[in-house]
Amino acid sequence: MNDVYVVAVGLAGVMGAILGGALPVSSRVGAAVALTWVSCAAALGAAVTVLSSDHVITLSTSAILPLTGVTITLDPLGAIFVIPISIVAMASTFYWLGYAGHGLSSRSASSAMPLFVTSMLLVPFAASVATFLVLWEMMALTSLVLVLTDQSRREAARSAAQWYAVMTHAGAAAILLALVLLSAHAGGQTFSDIEAHARHLSSAVRGTVFVLALLGFGSKAGAVPLHVWLPKAHAEAPGPASALMSGAMVNLGIYGIVLVGNRLLGGGPVWWWLLVSVLGVMSALYGALYAATSSDLKRLLAYSTSDNMGLILIALGASGLFGASGHPTTAAIAMVAALLLMVNHSVFKGALFLAAGAVQVATGTRDLDRLGGLMRRMPVTGIVFLVGALSVAVLPPFNGFIGEWLLLQGLLHGLPTSNTWVVISISAAVATLALTGGLTVAAFVKATGIGFLGRPRSDEATAAHEVAITMRVGAGALAALCLVLGLVPMLVLPAIERAAASARQVNASSVTSGWVSLHLLGLRGVLAPSLLAAGLASAALVVIVIRRIAHRRRNAWPAVNPVEPWGSGRKLQTARMQYTATSFGEPLLRVFDDVIRPSRDLDVSHLVESRYYIERIAYRTSNDDVIERHFYRPFIAGVRWWGQRARSLQNGSVRRYLAYGFVALVIVLVAVT
């Protein structure tokens, strides 16, 4: 029975791809979405089955994939990754129904989307090296096709696709090498073989494998400094695709690290997890900083993805560190926090990217400096974005807060019991967590406030209208889920605990309990998210009532009177006088000047007649990615230089070509004797 789920996931995806590529434009998106839903539903069914019982789905056949065959196993760890992917995928594809008319109904896109979703869903099912890698590469390839949707119109999309393709390929090569090393040393390519043998490998091999896997999967998760493709590709992908990439695909990078580090290798020494934590700290800080100073809506969201993945890596690292120093309870809490952060991130980042996609559809731009006033024009999208923003800013009563709280509790209780190195790194992690928290709040106040509030800053924003109903429903569902998970985290926590136990290869034991208030078992930590929310709501109600009573009692003013705002005495206020995203981020940019090193360009042209009169002032700042500028660009330039030099190897002279052979012959003769 359970095998049916697996077959259905794969089959529905392939059928969706075929129909999406073959049907006429009127019906292809509908068919693709329907089959994607079937695929998601089957995956969800499998995941729920696994999580609600101790049953593990396994399936293997040698009829598919020559020389290796396919092995499928779904355990609780995999299942917990399947769930958010399928939820985000269902919402995004439903949203796609409305988005399709805006340039996402080509054959290639309709064919790639179901395949993309299916390969993402199946990655956690994979239980052999070959199966995993094939699905992993399929996922990369199909998402690349989606990033390329706008290639004929936008140079940026082409460039993003190239960055994405090359970085992903390099990452996949690292993963491939790691898994192949494991399988070669373990003597079998199924994960169960590897698990059985990996503990007996030499520490050098284990360390190499872990570092390679961390690099490869870290790049997929957007960990700094391997993140450079992410803000480009996630920003350029069309709405539903970017939601899937940022809300679902990056999770699989985390999955890979847990899979290799915890499951296959069965945990490791302290330095592994210090490395993970350092990667997490860098990603979180860097991502938050760039999110806070970026003025492109989707780029901001993408950097925030790096930031959130950094938090998850910190949690994973903390879990490993606590585990390695013998503190199972805090290790368990940190692992649960990591997985909860992952689930939460999927939901709110999905909602945010879908809302951003809606903004792009309605206004044709992602530039925050050209937006504004959308809350009145697109109320549903605006609320979705606001909810997502409050979630990502870890504010109660939304879901982001629960994960952050759990992580803080894990760190708090783990700290006093650890050794010096762990203490130092965890303290740094806490400081990072705190700083990124603040920066994220600033970033999302900016995104919401500049993008949706105030006055429209361009004609496009002025003319914006609310988007199609399917898009609103798709995005709204995720936003609603943000609230639900924020109020009742117990909906997912038991499943996450089971998955965390499976990841750490211990017997499942609860670390939290309570539907209304969340208790940490064995530690003094309680949170009552739903009571908190109820308190907030009733307090707000009371305040509103008081405000209304105060009004009614005194006089009969019209409720609220719209007026021109104050402009230092100036009568006319234009939208251009508002703060823009750039000016909003300016103070932070100044504070972190030394890190970001923005290039500023002040261009003053004076009147010819007198230097005291100024004709025009042009001021430009650009804060392109400093890691890209200082590490990637020189590297690319170096490779290009070599490419130019190497051309002389093949300069056309037949005598030179013969000389190669002659020299080779002489060398061979000398070597053989």
Next chain:
Amino acid sequence: MNQFAHFMTQVLVAVVQVFAVAVGGPLLLGLMRKVRSRLEGRVGAPIHQPLLDVRKLFAKQRMRPRESSWVFGAAPVVLVATVVAVAAVSPLATTHPPLGQSSDFFAVVFVLLLGSVVLALGALDTGTAFGGMGSSRSMTIGALCEPALLVAILAMAISARTSNLPALVRVGLAHPAVIASPARILALSSFLVVILAESGRLPVDNPSTHLELTMIHEAMVLEYSGADLGLIIVGESMRLVFLLGLLVNLLVPWGVAERPGVLFFCVGLFALLAKVAVAGVMIAIFEVFTAKMRLFRLPELLAGGFVLALLGAVTAVVAR
């Protein structure tokens, strides 16, 4: 029946705490102004003047900028609601506040942060340069405050092995040595810096300025009028009282009601008000002798707060 009585008691405690904070807030503002005036050689307005101001504002017309959305109107409500919600469940007058078991320090901080965020959004919704400016600056300060605040809480929580607020206060009562421990001293000094910055006091922001270019907080609320402005004044002053209340209870917990009983509670309430008043007076005296810092020198101050907190956390771990 007994449960119902217990429930009603809890509600009553909550209401009284909230009421005390709500009335105490404007009164504290008045007190601080009074002290300041006296030190500057003026008579100054009566201490209850802010209460009168608020009453007056509630009677005035509410206006909103032409292009603003519902967020503008919701901001003051959320601001007040957040303080009310946390004031109800925090160990202000008693160490057994309603829902005290789940009154978590982190949760309290994030709920308060929700209020600031919504206010900043409301400011951006005005569609004016001042709103954006105030919002941007306050968010910058907030972003730099948060690390100090979280690490300060962590430093205190590490030694107590919990971030539960009543438990933190009770630890101080049970083991006075904890209060004098370097970890808590460092953390509380950092907490103080954060309180000053967050509630817009000198040297971070001048609450009495009306010069647009130097305004931070005032720039944000420039467009609010009538009951909305009244709510903001109440909300902001409540937040100050609440945070000072937490600070004094963590620093000098004596007097707070440890056991149930009306008498204990009243003593606790009175002690709280007295301690907060003293703290307010001290802040007012400090403000007389302090000038506002330049905006771009603020990171230095807040970084100092952050380092204090971090040192606190590290000493807490080392001294475990």
Next chain:
Amino acid sequence: MNSATYLSFLEIAAGLVILCAIVTLWRRSLRAIVRALAVQGMALGVVALVLGLHHHDDVLIVVGCLVVGAKGFFIPTLVKRVLANEPMSRETSPLVNVPASLVGAGALTFLAYGATRPVVALVSTSAGRLIPLGFATLLIGFFSMVVRRKAASQIVGLLLVDNGIALVAFLATAGVPLLVELGASLDVLLVVVVLRVLAVQLWSKFAVLDLDELQELHD
């Protein structure tokens, strides 16, 4: 034929093969080079004949006669036709000058002796001691292909390589099986024909003589 005369004939013929190879490096006149090639081909045929007579191997005698005919007369004639196109039939400026080439040839001969030690050890007949000469011829031929610029010189170089290999084949194994030997010879013949056709076309259509002009296809 007694073994002493057999050996001295063999040594003279094999020595002639390598001598002709060195002559091709020495002389600049293309006609002289082709003449040396013809002599070399004949000497090679003589090696096969001597071996055939000594071992009473009729097949090898036939092969020897064929080699004299093909490598001594037919192929050089074909190569000469290429020269007919060239007014200045001299290798004017080789990449490495003549003295250096000769030194190089010496070094290559040393290398050949070094490299063929296992082969000589395995063969262990008196004829087998001459195998390094075949290798040396091969290497010199390859070397001259690298340093010479004219199309005809390259063809000659290729043929030197081929002759060197044939010498090794005769000396080491008294000839590979006939079918393979015939196929190989036919292939060499065809290659020369192909090269001649190409050289003629390059000259007649595009006036290309110097191989350094053939640098249109490059990266």
Next chain:
Amino acid sequence: MLAFILLLVPLVTGCVAAAVGWRRWVGWLCTASLGFVLVTGVVLATRVVHRPALSEFSGALRVDALSAFMVIVIGAIGLLAVCQSVRYLEHEISSGHSSTRRATLYAVLVQGFITTMLLAVVAGNVGVMWVAVEATTIITTFLVGYRRTRGALEASWKYVIICSVGIALAFLGTVLVYLAALHASHGAHASLEWTSLMSVAHHLDPGVMRLALALLVLGYGTKVGLAPMHSWLPDAHSQAPAPVSALMSGVLLTVAFYVLLRFKAIADGALGVGFSRTLFVTAGLLSLAVAASLLLSQRDYKRMLAYHSVEHMGLIALGAAAGTPLAIAAVLLHVLGHGLAKAVLFLAAGEILLVEGTTEIDQVKALLARRPALGGVFAFGLVALLGLPPFSLFISELNMLRAEVHVGLGWVAAVSLVLMAVIFGSVMSHGRHMLFGARPDGEPVHKSPSLVTVPLIGALVGCGAIGVLAWPLDSLLRAAAMVVVK
């Protein structure tokens, strides 16, 4: 008789073509002859996959699983190339670049080319294999120079000179193997039969075999396109008519590699795997490095494809260096997958050259927008060639790497992955310039003839299918691998 008929059919077809001259139906007849080759290959495969080798004419022709597999490769890719030749020749004739006489010559030569390749893979005698491989050089020289432009003649000159030297070295290697075999069997019944060489492999003199194998790798490596003797390859492949490039790159290189595999099996018997592993690793890594370096600033898309062949031959050499049954099976799968993908790409490149009139990457723009079908085929071909699933090159590369790590060549796998990533980056960048971009205003969307696109899409689907489905190739691959691995 099947192997003999297999050789006879393309030969007779070539004779018929020579006799009647170029007609359209002759083109289809030639295609049918390749269809016959493919079918025969499949039939042979079913006969030998689980049974001993077929032997005809007292061992002169010998078909085991490896040969049968190579016949299938030749048949499949030959079919594709020959059916595209029809369109190529008709276009050449109609545009005046070629005459009927020359078209006849082309058809005859292609059939001869196929025959010699088939001979190389079904011959039981390594000497005959050498003769056949050398014969392919002579025949293809004329095919490379078919267009008789200066570039074509230059390419054929380089091709024939370099390959002749290389193949001469291979001959010397063969002679030395024969010498060693003579001494191993003490003069009795020494022959160049592969089976008899294998039977005495353990007694062959190691010193001579080392020299022989080195010369063979260098010599046949020239035809395979392994560095440092690869240099003829970009010129010849870029100048030859597209179907010929497809045949050369897709099949000829791997036929030479097939011969090398046979010799490797003999040498491994005499020397152990260490020596051949060193040689193959050196050649493979060098090829990868050369391909990576020269692909970086490549400006000609046909040359780009040619260097890609150098890369893949390097990968195959590395796989062969590992030498386990899994590695060889993966190598063979790679041979088929690479052949199909490369043939598709060269044919698509030929079509692009035909319609765009240039081979410069910079001059070709926005193919996907302007010519969706052709651009799509080219794009998917590149995807296949870059080793992404579902195409079979991914799974074969994966298994080759697995085998390499398994035998302790982990560093080789790592270096090759780095070089492959560089190649991925540069090919991606060239592909981006050719494929992506906007259609200029006013230019209509061009349709490509279905005669071109349908077979190419079919081949791509085939390349994907063998990468996904284990049946029916799996058992053949394993059986073929066991032929050369003991």
